[in-house]
Amino acid sequence: MSKTRKVVMRSDAGRITTEEQETPAPKPGQLLIEVHASMVSPGTELGGMKRRRDNPGDGTQKRPFGYTNAGIVIGKEGDCDEFEIGNRVAGMGGGYALHATYACVPHNLCAKIPENVKYEEAASVHLTATALHAVQRGRIRIGENVVIAGLGMLGQLASQIAKTAGAYVIGLDKLPLRLKIAEKSGIARAINISETDPIPVAEEFTNGYGMDCGIIAFGGDATSAFQQIRAMLKIAPDTHRMGRIVIVGGASITHGFAAGLGNVDVISAARTGPGYHDEDYEHGADYPPVLVPWPTQRNLELSLRLISEGSVKLDHIITDIVPIDQASEACEKLIQTPNEALGVIFTMK
Numbered sequence: 001m002s003k004t005r006k007v008v009m010r011s012d013a014g015r016i017t018t019e020e021q022e023t024p025a026p027k028p029g030q031l032l033i034e035v036h037a038s039m040v041s042p043g044t045e046l047g048g049m050k051r052r053r054d055n056p057g058d059g060t061q062k063r064p065f066g067y068t069n070a071g072i073v074i075g076k077e078g079d080c081d082e083f084e085i086g087n088r089v090a091g092m093g094g095g096y097a098l099h100a101t102y103a104c105v106p107h108n109l110c111a112k113i114p115e116n117v118k119y120e121e122a123a124s125v126h127l128t129a130t131a132l133h134a135v136q137r138g139r140i141r142i143g144e145n146v147v148i149a150g151l152g153m154l155g156q157l158a159s160q161i162a163k164t165a166g167a168y169v170i171g172l173d174k175l176p177l178r179l180k181i182a183e184k185s186g187i188a189r190a191i192n193i194s195e196t197d198p199i200p201v202a203e204e205f206t207n208g209y210g211m212d213c214g215i216i217a218f219g220g221d222a223t224s225a226f227q228q229i230r231a232m233l234k235i236a237p238d239t240h241r242m243g244r245i246v247i248v249g250g251a252s253i254t255h256g257f258a259a260g261l262g263n264v265d266v267i268s269a270a271r272t273g274p275g276y277h278d279e280d281y282e283h284g285a286d287y288p289p290v291l292v293p294w295p296t297q298r299n300l301e302l303s304l305r306l307i308s309e310g311s312v313k314l315d316h317i318i319t320d321i322v323p324i325d326q327a328s329e330a331c332e333k334l335i336q337t338p339n340e341a342l343g344v345i346f347t348m349k
Contacts, residue, residue, distance in 0.1 A: 001074055002102070005021055005102040006101045006325070007021050007100035007101070008066060008098070009062045010045075010065045011061060011062045013053065014048075016327060016328045017062075017328060019062075025075075027104065029079065029080065029108075030104045031104070031110055032074055032076065033091055033102065033103050034071045034072045034102055035069045035101055035103050036071045036347065037119040037123040037345050037346065038069035038070075038097070038098070038100075038348075039120075039123040039344070039345055040099070040343075040344040041126075042338065042341075043218065043219055043249065044250075045065055045066070046335050047219055064100065065094075065098065068123055068124060069097045069099070069100075070090040072086060074102075078284070079284055080284075088113040088122075089113060090113055090123065090125035090304060092110075099324065106279075108281055108283065108286075108296065111301045113304060114307075117307050120318060120347075124307075125303055125304060128161075128306070128312060129300050130154060131157035131161055132161050132299050133270075133272055133294075134154070135162050137268075137269040138162075138213045139213075140166075140167050141165065141166065141167070142166025143167070144213060145170075145210070145212050147172065147229055148172065148214070148215045149214065149216045149217065149228070150172070151173040151175075151178040151181070151217075152217065152342070153317070154248055155182075156178070156182060156342070157317075158215050158248070159187050160186065160312050169187050170188055170189040170190070172198055172225070172228070176192070177340065177341075181319075188205070206234075210233050210235055211243060212234065215248060216249055219251055220249075222249070223253050226245065226255055230245070230262070230264060236263070240259075240263050242262065244267060245267065271296075273294050273298075273299045274292050274295045275295040275296035281295070318342075319343055321345045321347060322344070322345070323348075324346045
């Protein structure tokens with residue numbers, strides 16, 4: 001193991017660099033991972049970069065970033081008995097699963113990678129588990145009609161997982177690249193909302209029944225998307241809309257409730273499920289399975305299983321694989337030309 005590591009840094013002026021740092025030692029309950037691949041989240045990690053550049057402050061503050069990666073366990077500390085040195089693992093967590101050649105990750109935020117899953121695919125684990133939790137929160141069932149607003153990383157993955165659950169899925173976005181990726185990944189319909197009103201499409205798609213559930217999978221002002229999804233939901237004879245809307249992106253929505261919304265369940269899906277940001281859980285404490293059947297680590301394990309079985313496919317979603325030394329250029333592509341890239345992977349060798 002090298003005494004130093006390469007790590008991708010983000011400044012408060014919105015600039016990205018790759019730098020050398022001392023390799024940290026794992027704390028009790030953590031694995032030391034030699035990282036082979038990490039995945040960038042275009043929304044969560046890069047969504048505010050242009051704003052930072054407009055208001056850079058003094059521009060001197062830097063910090064490492066990244067929250068989903070995959071590699072090999074080369075060390076551990078404390079009670080991490082389910083993992084052995086040499087295990088291939090995917091890890092997650094802000095401040096832990098960094099874009100770095102080495103990372104210390106709490107063992108309950110890690111899961112073993114199936115043999116047939118590549119590191120580049122496994123590096124999506126945090127995003128895949130977040131999408132999985134959103135589908136779980138939406139109580140999506142076989143035969144239901146589901147609309148996904150926003151076909152970024154979360155929307156793409158949620159579309160595939162909802163399809164695996166037995167739903168018929170349509171997706172909404174404005175970027176042609178994302179619509180094309182969704183179609184290649186098997187979504188039933190991908191609609192460019194800058195060109196087509198999706199409401200009559202939903203009417204036709206569901207044979208007049210209406211959508212059962214919608215997922216908002218992007219951040220920022222989502223009021224128009226919320227109104228659009230509401231208008232696509234099924235409608236009762238008393239004129240009230242019915243169904244469920246899950247919000248998984250960091251969206252802001254202004255809308256009236258009660259009669260102004262109808263009998264619609266609005267559901268928030270927070271991250272990867274119970275456990276994430278509970279330091280005791282992350283480092284080894286567990287929740288009673290009978291009360292919490294799907295904590296974060298189990299969602300990570302299922303996410304990797306879905307990738308292994310081919311239910312979640314990353315081949316179309318991953319658009320760029322670049323060495324960590326080219327992180328700045330790859331992130332700039334996502335920031336400046338979002339219609340040219342989506343899933344960006346950093347490799348460490």
